[in-house]
Amino acid sequence: MGSAAAAWTVGPARVTVPAMESLPSSAFSGPADIACEVVVVGGGMVGLSLGLMLAGAGVPVAVLDRAPPAALEDDAVDGRASALARGTQQALETAGIWAGMAAEAEPILDIRVSDGQVGRRPSALFLHYDHQEVGDDPLGYMVENRVTRRALAACLADQPNLVHLAPVEVAGVARGRARVDLRLADGRRVSGRLLVGADGRNSALRREAGIRANSWDYGQSAIVCTLGHERPHNGVAHECFLPAGPFAMLPLPDRAVEPAQSDEPLRHRSSIVWTERRDLAPLLLRQDDGRLAREIERRFGDSLGAVEVLGKRWSYPLSLSWASARVERRLALVGDAAQAIHPIAGQGFNLGLRDATALAELVVDSLRLGLDPGAADRLAAYSRWRGFDAFALMAVTDGLNRLFSNNLPPVRLIRDLGLAAVNRMPGAKRFFMRHAMGLVGELPRLVQGRPL
Ligand SMILES: Cc1cc2nc3c(=O)[nH]c(=O)nc-3n(C[C@H](O)[C@H](O)[C@H](O)COP(=O)(O)OP(=O)(O)OC[C@H]3O[C@@H](n4cnc5c(N)ncnc54)[C@H](O)[C@@H]3O)c2cc1C
Numbered sequence: 001m002g003s004a005a006a007a008w009t010v011g012p013a014r015v016t017v018p019a020m021e022s023l024p025s026s027a028f029s030g031p032a033d034i035a036c037e038v039v040v041v042g043g044g045m046v047g048l049s050l051g052l053m054l055a056g057a058g059v060p061v062a063v064l065d066r067a068p069p070a071a072l073e074d075d076a077v078d079g080r081a082s083a084l085a086r087g088t089q090q091a092l093e094t095a096g097i098w099a100g101m102a103a104e105a106e107p108i109l110d111i112r113v114s115d116g117q118v119g120r121r122p123s124a125l126f127l128h129y130d131h132q133e134v135g136d137d138p139l140g141y142m143v144e145n146r147v148t149r150r151a152l153a154a155c156l157a158d159q160p161n162l163v164h165l166a167p168v169e170v171a172g173v174a175r176g177r178a179r180v181d182l183r184l185a186d187g188r189r190v191s192g193r194l195l196v197g198a199d200g201r202n203s204a205l206r207r208e209a210g211i212r213a214n215s216w217d218y219g220q221s222a223i224v225c226t227l228g229h230e231r232p233h234n235g236v237a238h239e240c241f242l243p244a245g246p247f248a249m250l251p252l253p254d255r256a257v258e259p260a261q262s263d264e265p266l267r268h269r270s271s272i273v274w275t276e277r278r279d280l281a282p283l284l285l286r287q288d289d290g291r292l293a294r295e296i297e298r299r300f301g302d303s304l305g306a307v308e309v310l311g312k313r314w315s316y317p318l319s320l321s322w323a324s325a326r327v328e329r330r331l332a333l334v335g336d337a338a339q340a341i342h343p344i345a346g347q348g349f350n351l352g353l354r355d356a357t358a359l360a361e362l363v364v365d366s367l368r369l370g371l372d373p374g375a376a377d378r379l380a381a382y383s384r385w386r387g388f389d390a391f392a393l394m395a396v397t398d399g400l401n402r403l404f405s406n407n408l409p410p411v412r413l414i415r416d417l418g419l420a421a422v423n424r425m426p427g428a429k430r431f432f433m434r435h436a437m438g439l440v441g442e443l444p445r446l447v448q449g450r451p452l
Pocket of ligand 1: 041042043044045046047064065066067080081082083084168169170198199200201203204205222224273316334335336337340343345346347348349350351352
């Protein structure tokens with residue numbers, strides 16, 4: 001019997017956010033310690049990507065985070081792997097970030113969606129997306145977040161237009177008519193013309209600006225861990241809808257398992273995102289490795305052969321939250337600070353990256369025309385551009401979770417028939433595939449693979 005690996009629960013759904021003082025512009029006089037064009041608060045995957053995109057286009061930018069820089073390279077900080085849509089990959093490639101991730105990215109060739117019950121075979125009615133139905137390119141890529149974070153950290157070293165201030169705490173903010181000024185807890189002052197809130201779902205900047213956050217708790221947690229398995233996954237991502245919520249088996253590159261033995265064959269690996277009732281998640285996380293693997297097999301079946309749990313397990317409480325406005329005077333919200341969605345479709349970071357690419361494009365175009373990138377009309381353009389995409393994905397992910405996270409026989413029948421019907425409609429299938437690839441709607445230049 002294996003041992004129970006360390007289990008990590010990341011952040012309660014509701015947390016107390018330390019207050020940032022709102023200050024009048026008169027509180028600041030004289031030159032700032034760091035003066036730039038754009039100040040990004042929050043150097044997570046979205047905030048750092050935005051900072052690097054802007055800096056790469058020649059815009060002076062400061063990215064501030066309260067976590068130390070070493071956290072970016074610490075594998076213990078984030079146990080997730082993310083499905084990156086084709087459009088996200090194109091944006092990261094064009095911005096020069098993808099080169100540091102490509103070797104550890106697993107192409108998603110097919111997606112198989114089915115309805116199931118614990119301990120039974122999945123329904124015979126299912127939906128199958130094959131990348132060849134929309135071209136030769138993969139539908140997207142699976143990349144472990146630790147790989148993405150390391151790639152972002154590596155890019156920082158080569159970027160003279162970007163100042164990365166971490167760890168720092170923002171104590172006060174003054175969003176004036178012409179500029180925004182930040183006072184840090186260590187006494188330093190940072191100023192710019194545009195402030196970006198990329199500080200995650202519990203955004204303190206959003207609160208400082210008086211923007212209301214709407215939210216509801218799903219009462220579910222996502223259990224995340226990496227599995228080794230007997231048979232290859234062949235680039236297929238599985239999403240199986242179980243009564244407690246979706247169970248995703250997502251392909252990762254084969255890899256030697258630490259400590260690597262030179263004569264040991266590479267292990268087939270996948271990442272799981274297993275949605276469970278919040279009260280059951282701690283019990284499951286406490287199981288030893290062998291029992292947890294059997295529970296996973298009861299839910300997923302044996303198509304990948306025997307599975308084993310590799311390394312730590314993680315748990316993420318799930319909720320939906322969205323800001324009632326995405327802009328305020330000299331402030332724009334991006335990523336989870338603007339909207340944090342259910343991971344059912346693996347789209348939260350993709351959505352946040354589209355926020356970042358759209359905002360970067362508006363800032364760069366404004367500066368080229370000699371306009372103020374933090375002016376109200378520029379921010380209104382950003383808000384209009386991003387509103388529909390965000391609203392549509394919030395509605396779709398919330399609706400899917402409600403439709404599929406229950407066990408009522410008539411609802412099961414209707415949704416199974418729905419999956420099978422879409423499977424037989426090539427036009428609808430192609431549309432959904434292009435949507436999942438992040439290639440639908442008014443796309444920012446970077447998402448199209450064009451430079452800023
Ligand atoms: C289980 C799970 C699976 C997921 N899978 C996928 C997937 O497959 N594909 C996908 O696209 N998305 C996925 N997502 C969603 C995705 O992980 C998030 O949308 C994304 O990480 C949000 O990034 P962010 O940079 O906006 O916010 P965060 O990652 O929350 O980063 C916020 C940053 O701000 C910093 N910060 C916070 N407050 C302050 C402050 N006051 N001052 C300074 N810094 C501050 C934090 O230290 C952090 O670095 C998943 C989510 C979950 C929960």
